[in-house]
Amino acid sequence: MIEPIFLLEAVINGILLGGVLALLALGLNLIFGVIDIVWIAYVDLVALCMYGVYFLVTLYGFPLWLAGIASIGLGALLGLAVHQLIITPILASPPINQLLATGGLLFFIQSFATLLWSTDHRSVRVTLPTIELGGIFISFTRLIAFVLAILAMIALYFFLTRTFTGTAIRAVSQDREAIALMGARPQRLYLVTSAVGGAMAGVAGALLIMQYAVHPYFGGAFGPLTFMICVLGGLGNMVGAFFAAFIMAQVISLGGVLVSTEMGYVIAFVIFIVLIFVRPGGIFARRA
Amino acid sequence: MLELHGVTAGYGAFTALWDVGLTVSAGEAVAVVGPNGAGKTTLLRAISGLIAPREGRVTFEGVELAGHPAYDIVAHGVAHVPEGRRLFPQLTVAENLKMGAYLPAARAHYHESLERVYTLFPVLADRRVQRAGSLSGGEQQMLALGRALMSRPKLILLDEPSMGLAPVMVLRLFDLIRRVREEGYTILVVEQNVRQVLKIVDRAYLLEVGRVKMEGRAADLAGQDFVRKAYVGL
Amino acid sequence: MGRRAVWSVVLLAVALVPALPLGVAQEYIWHVVIQIFLWSFVGNAWALMGRFGLVSLGHGAFLGVGAYATVLLWNFFGLTPWAGAAIAVLLTVLLALVVAYPCSRFQVVGHYFGLVTLAVGEVIRLLIVAERDWTGGSLGVSLKTAGTASGLWTLQFADKRVYYYIGMAVWLFGLWVWWRVDRSMTRAAMEAIGEDETAAASVGIHITRFKMGITALSAALTALGGALLALYVAYANPDTLAGIGVSLRIVFAVVLGGMYSLLGPSVGTALTIALSEYLRIYFGIKLIGIAETIYGLTLILFIIFLPSGIWGSLTGAWRRRAAAGPSRPAAA
Numbered sequence: 078m079i080e081p082i083f084l085l086e087a088v089i090n091g092i093l094l095g096g097v098l099a100l101l102a103l104g105l106n107l108i109f110g111v112i113d114i115v116w117i118a119y120v121d122l123v124a125l126c127m128y129g130v131y132f133l134v135t136l137y138g139f140p141l142w143l144a145g146i147a148s149i150g151l152g153a154l155l156g157l158a159v160h161q162l163i164i165t166p167i168l169a170s171p172p173i174n175q176l177l178a179t180g181g182l183l184f185f186i187q188s189f190a191t192l193l194w195s196t197d198h199r200s201v202r203v204t205l206p207t208i209e210l211g212g213i214f215i216s217f218t219r220l221i222a223f224v225l226a227i228l229a230m231i232a233l234y235f236f237l238t239r240t241f242t243g244t245a246i247r248a249v250s251q252d253r254e255a256i257a258l259m260g261a262r263p264q265r266l267y268l269v270t271s272a273v274g275g276a277m278a279g280v281a282g283a284l285l286i287m288q289y290a291v292h293p294y295f296g297g298a299f300g301p302l303t304f305m306i307c308v309l310g311g312l313g314n315m316v317g318a319f320f321a322a323f324i325m326a327q328v329i330s331l332g333g334v335l336v337s338t339e340m341g342y343v344i345a346f347v348i349f350i351v352l353i354f355v356r357p358g359g360i361f362a363r364r365a
Numbered sequence: 366m367l368e369l370h371g372v373t374a375g376y377g378a379f380t381a382l383w384d385v386g387l388t389v390s391a392g393e394a395v396a397v398v399g400p401n402g403a404g405k406t407t408l409l410r411a412i413s414g415l416i417a418p419r420e421g422r423v424t425f426e427g428v429e430l431a432g433h434p435a436y437d438i439v440a441h442g443v444a445h446v447p448e449g450r451r452l453f454p455q456l457t458v459a460e461n462l463k464m465g466a467y468l469p470a471a472r473a474h475y476h477e478s479l480e481r482v483y484t485l486f487p488v489l490a491d492r493r494v495q496r497a498g499s500l501s502g503g504e505q506q507m508l509a510l511g512r513a514l515m516s517r518p519k520l521i522l523l524d525e526p527s528m529g530l531a532p533v534m535v536l537r538l539f540d541l542i543r544r545v546r547e548e549g550y551t552i553l554v555v556e557q558n559v560r561q562v563l564k565i566v567d568r569a570y571l572l573e574v575g576r577v578k579m580e581g582r583a584a585d586l587a588g589q590d591f592v593r594k595a596y597v598g599l
Numbered sequence: 600m601g602r603r604a605v606w607s608v609v610l611l612a613v614a615l616v617p618a619l620p621l622g623v624a625q626e627y628i629w630h631v632v633i634q635i636f637l638w639s640f641v642g643n644a645w646a647l648m649g650r651f652g653l654v655s656l657g658h659g660a661f662l663g664v665g666a667y668a669t670v671l672l673w674n675f676f677g678l679t680p681w682a683g684a685a686i687a688v689l690l691t692v693l694l695a696l697v698v699a700y701p702c703s704r705f706q707v708v709g710h711y712f713g714l715v716t717l718a719v720g721e722v723i724r725l726l727i728v729a730e731r732d733w734t735g736g737s738l739g740v741s742l743k744t745a746g747t748a749s750g751l752w753t754l755q756f757a758d759k760r761v762y763y764y765i766g767m768a769v770w771l772f773g774l775w776v777w778w779r780v781d782r783s784m785t786r787a788a789m790e791a792i793g794e795d796e797t798a799a800a801s802v803g804i805h806i807t808r809f810k811m812g813i814t815a816l817s818a819a820l821t822a823l824g825g826a827l828l829a830l831y832v833a834y835a836n837p838d839t840l841a842g843i844g845v846s847l848r849i850v851f852a853v854v855l856g857g858m859y860s861l862l863g864p865s866v867g868t869a870l871t872i873a874l875s876e877y878l879r880i881y882f883g884i885k886l887i888g889i890a891e892t893i894y895g896l897t898l899i900l901f902i903i904f905l906p907s908g909i910w911g912s913l914t915g916a917w918r919r920r921a922a923a924g925p926s927r928p929a930a931a
Contacts, residue, residue, distance in 0.1 A: 115710045117656075166903045172709040173654040177854055178902040180656065180847050185895025191888030238460075241467060248453045248464050254415060255451040257435040258444075259516065260468040293888070297843060301721040304714045312710065339729035346722040353715055354701035 083334055086213045091330030092323065093215070096223035097284055099322035101299065102306040103230060103315055104277030110313030111250040111270045114164060114175050118183035119278065120303055121296035122159070125186065126152050126282025128291055131199050141201065145283035149276050156275020160268055183296060190293035200290035222284040229280045230319070236273070246270050250313070302342070305349045325349075366391040366551055367412070367443075367520055372421030372431075374411040381407035383575045385421070389520065394542075394552040396562045396583070399572035405555040406448050408572065409522045412553075413445035414438040425520070440468055444518035448525050450509040454498030458489050461497050461508055465515025474517060482511040485544065503534035507541065514545070521545070523554040527561065539565050563587045613767065617760040629759045631876055635869045636766030637828050640773040642853045642864035644820035647780060648813055649850070649858050656713045656846050657720025658821055663727060663841030664691045665822025666829035667734060673753075674743045675733070680754040684826040688819045694719075695818030696811060703810035717843060724842035739836030742829065754830050762831050769827060770865070773820060777861055780816075851898045857907050860914055 105119045116122075126148045133144040159182065167178050205217040237243040248256045249266045257263055289295075306325050310317030325345050332341030367389040375381045381404040389395045397405050410416045412423055414435035423431040430438050439445070453461055462482060466475045483490035486507045492500065497508060506526055513521055526542065527535045535558065543565045546552050556562040563569060563583045571579035571586070579586070617629060645658050668687035672678040678686075698719055702712055727734050734740055745753035756762060829835040838844060848871075856867025871894065878890040905912055 109710075115714065163899060163903070170902070170906065171652075172713075173649065173652065174902050174906055176654055176656065176710065176713045177850060178899055180850065181895050181898030181902060183895070184847055184851065184891055184898060188888040188891030188895060192886055192892055195887070241463065241472065244456065244460050244463055245467060248456060248460075251453045251455055252451050254435070255447065255453065256464065256467075258413060258415070258439055258447065258451075259464050259512075260436050260439045260471075261464075262434075262436050301717055301843065305718050308711060308714050308718075312714075337729065339725060343722060343725045343729055346718055346725065349718055350698070350715070350722065353707070 082212050084331070086215075087330045087334040088327065089213060089215060090219070091327040093219045093223040094330060095323035095326030096226040097281065097288075098302070098306060098326050099319050100226040100229055100277060100281045100284070101303045102310065102318040102322050103233060104274045104281065105303055106307050106310070106313060106315055106318045107233075107277070108270060108274040109307070110315065111246055112160075112164065112168075112267050113250075114168075115179065115304070115307075115312070116159070116182075116274075117176060117179040117300070117304075118159075118186055118296070119274075120300040121183050121186040122152065122155050122275065123278045123282045123285065123299070124190070124291055124293070124295040125155060126279045127286040127295065128190065128194065128199070130283050130286045131201055131291060134201050135199075141203070141283075141287070145280075148283040149279040152279020152282065153272045153276040156271040156273070156278065157268065159275070160271035164267075164271070165264075183300075187293045187296060194293070196292055196294070198290035198292045201286050203287050216288075218287050222287055225280070225284055229277065233273070233277065242266070242269060246273075302345070305346065309349055309352060366393075366426055367553065368422070368424040369412070370422045370424075372408075372411060372418045372423060374407055374416055374418040374421075376407075376416070380419075381575050382411065382418075385572070385575070385577055387570050387577065387580070389551060389553050391519075391551055392549065393568065394546045394554070394566040396566040396569040397553070397555045397572055398557070398559045398562065398569055399578075401557070402574075403572040404575040405572055406524055407575075409445060409447075409524050409553070409555055412438075413443055413522055415445075415447075439516055439518075440470070442517075442519035443522065444513035444516050444520070445522040446509045446513045446524060446526065448528065450505050452497040452505055452508055452512070454496065456497055457494050458497060458500070458508055459493040461512050462489070462515050465512035466517075468516055471516045475515075478515045478517060482514055485514075485541070485548075486511050502530050503538065506530065506534075506538055510541070510545065514550075518550065520551045520553065523552065523556075525555060525557060527556060527558045535561060560587075610771075614764075617763050626759055629763050631872060633759070633762050633766045633831060635865075635872050636763075636770040637824055637831065638849075638852070638872065639865035639868040640766075640770050641821055641824035641828075642849055642856075642868045643770075643773040643777055644817045644824065645849050646853050646858050646864045647777065647817045647820070649853060651813060652708065653810065653814065654709075654713050654850075655716040655817075656843065656850065657716035657718070657723075658817075658849055659841040659843065659846040660716075660720045660723040661691045661695065661818045661821035662825035662828075662845060663723045663835075663837065664694060665825030666835045666840045667727060667740070668822075669826040670740055670742050670829050670835050671733065674740065679752055680826065680830055681752070684823060684830075687826050688822045691818045691822035692815045695814050699811045699814040700807070703807040703814075717846070720841065720843055720846050724837050727837040727841055734837075737837055739834055739839075742833035742835075744833070755833070765827070766831075769823070774861060774865075776816070776820065780813075781861070848894075851894055854898065854906075855901060857912070857914070859907065 101120065101123065105116060108119075109115050129151045130141075130144040130148045133139040133147055134141060139147070163178055163182060167175050203218050205221070208215045208217055208220070237247055245256060245259075245261045246266050246269065249261070249263050253263050256266070285291075302325070306321045307318050309325065310319070310321035328345045328348060329341045332344040336344070369385055369387045372385045373380060373383055385404075385408060387395070387397070397408060399405055407416070411418045412430070414430065414433050414437065417432045421431065422429060425441055425443060428441060430441065430443070435445075453464065456464070462479060463475070466472050466478055471478065483493075488504055489508055489511055492504065497505065500508060510523070510526070523542070526538055530538060539561050542552065542554065546565070552566070554562060554566065563586060566583050568581065569583050569586050570577050579589070616632065619625075641658070641662065645655065648655055665684070665687045668690055669680055669683040672683040672686060673680055698715070701707065702715065707715060728736050731737075742755070745755040825840055829840065852867040852871045853864040854867065855870060856865065857863030874893070875890045878893070882889055907915060
């Protein structure tokens with residue numbers, strides 16, 4: 078039998094992992110909830126931001142925190158670019174075309190990255206201590222990433238609830254015509270949404286490069302997981318995605334300790350498929 | 366204040382309005398009545414910019430509005446309370462009202478407008494953190510009206526405000542509309558409830574099958590056949 | 600009449616390719632054409648679902664199960680691929696039904712469906728990698744050579760030309776299936792479902808049954824394709840035969856050619872494989888990833904500007920020209 082102390086460590090690591098996964102899921106969900114298009118290539122945009130931070134730190138000697146801020150800006154720019162160039166032309170197309178367009182983007186980013194930077198794994202050296210609490214070892218890096226992720230989500234929450242633009246973004250997903258009658262331009266709100274979603278990707282990128290190495294197929298590792306979390310929480314449901322992220326992170330973490338790292342993911346995916354059939358709209362289904 | 370000349374409008378191949386003309390002077394309350402499918406809703410949508418007229422002119426305070434998008438027209442001072450209210454169901458009462466003041470000019474006076482709305486509709490003040498979707502029909506209509514007031518309009522377009530409301534609520538609603546009118550707003554209201562609406566407006570137009578069939582002072586029209594026959598079955 | 604003649608000539612030409620003296624490169628050319636046959640077959644199978652709005656982003660799952668089941672049954676139990684592939688197809692259909700039933704019942708469509716299939720694809724890939732003890736993990740697994748037992752029973756042939764004709768037969772079979780579905784009630788029913796599910800249900804179209812039927816058919820054919828591909832290259836790898844990468848590549852090829860026409864998937868597949876081979880020859884090992892980069896870019900551009908694909912747009916234009924009648928002289 079596994080010692081309880083390892084289980085506890087797994088639970089804690091699961092929570093820390095959940096924080097970053099939740100950040101990823103929220104960014105994706107924000108865009109889907111408002112614009113009704115799933116960015117299949119979302120995690121690949123995160124990977125691009127990871128590369129950005131990597132190069133800023135290793136080639137230009139940026140301190141990590143500054144590179145992180147630049148990453149947010151890069152993410153926002155990428156979000157804007159994707160929306161303007163790819164999303165806007167296909168807003169009225171059938172869902173299959175929309176899925177394929179962003180799928181094509183995934184292809185493009187992954188192979189372009191291979192072309193430019195080869196398949197080498199690149200990581201940013203972060204020398205931070207490992208904390209020990211009564212026999213449990215916690216990586217300080219992970220802890221910081223978790224805290225920053227939570228802060229970012231809180232910032233997003235305030236943006237969406239306290240500001241005019243943020244509230245308008247929530248409104249446009251509920252009634253496009255009505256918000257136009259209030260003087261807001263739906264197209265512009267979509268653009269802002271994409272920029273914010275991209276900025277979230279930038280934050281996630283900065284936090285992830287601290288813990289993982291980046292390579293062109295990074296999106297293949299975290300992408301399906303993020304989609305799964307979003308669907309489980311109910312596509313478009315921010316609160317749902319938040320909790321789903323932590324649930325899935327726990328499954329992965331505990332599964333990893335109890336069976337094996339890979340099986341942890343397999344179990345998570347299988348649970349996902351089962352849950353989808355039990356509650357097709359997601360655990361916290363709100364949208365049809 | 367508002368002038369329509371020869372407005373023809375519709376959806377796709379279907380034309381809902383033919384050569385419609387009407388005027389609303391500042392401070393007036395005007396009604397457009399008529400049976401189902403007469404084109405009354407289309408008329409308001411053509412004014413507020415949700416659809417663009419195919420022909421004709423829509424002039425507001427001398428400015429030509431036809432063809433402008435909705436978010437532009439509201440900036441000129443025309444607020445539209447749409448058919449079915451069209452509130453944001455997941456947003457709270459307070460958030461819905463906040464959205465009403467989205468325009469920069471309205472935002473500058475946000476708190477002042479909010480106070481005014483809460484004074485006019487105390488019920489909304491009580492329910493300010495409640496989700497709009499969970500309000501009763503009458504409360505929703507008040508919220509929709511309050512939301513329009515938040516944009517500090519000069520002209521308010523009301524589309525079928527009494528729709529779906531219990532008779533008691535209808536009376537209360539028209540009373541509120543009269544009070545809003547007394548605050549100085551110009552009103553153009555589209556209604557199926559002919560009897561009630563004629564009591565609170567100065568003039569009215571009768572719209573049938575997309576054309577203006579009759580027009581006159583409310584008092585004169587009240588005695589007409591069509592009112593007695595009552596187009597609406599309440 | 601004219602059409603049948605054209606078809607016959609083309610098929611004859613294709614069938615005769617192995618007999619032509621193509622010089623040193625002939626084995627290579629056969630190899631490329633075999634790939635085109637088999638991947639077109641898979642693309643065709645995908646299009647059976649795709650054209651009715653069931654966009655699967657996880658067909659790699661069916662490919663993977665088909666391939667691995669066949670290879671592993673042979674490697675570990677010496678089971679002839681005839682039976683092995685049959686079992687593989689059965690397993691895949693089971694998987695497809697398990698996934699399709701709730702999706703159809705609960706109206707999981709559009710984005711949701713795409714993401715669920717994506718997850719299924721990933722599960723299979725992860726499983727393959729996780730169970731590395733007998734699947735070989737990410738390094739893949741080689742088909743045990745039959746040695747002297749090569750031949751029809753073991754479906755291993757020294758002569759590529761046999762694979763050529765098998766590939767061609769299978770490809771034609773896939774086209775036939777597509778054609779039959781196109782003509783049948785199923786097509787009308789599925790289109791009705793695509794337009795308005797509720798209305799379709801109200802006239803008695805059994806939504807769930809149709810959706811599941813199409814999904815099972817598509818999965819079965821894809822599994823067969825996966826099995827044959829693994830048998831041909833004598834190797835299976837989770838990244839080339841499972842996962843989101845290959846799933847997207849299939850979709851891309853079909854979209855490029857045109858999802859709604861009979862030959863669309865084949866044209867698209869032929870183009871992508873030809874492009875990929877050309878780039879490999881031209882750039883060698885120098886620019887890894889250039890082919891895919893161009894794919895991705897092209898996919899995006901096609902979706903935006905030419906959603907019915909190359910073949911689809913061409914046939915659409917021809918059809919319109921034919922319907923317009925003889926051209927009038929240009930106006931003065």
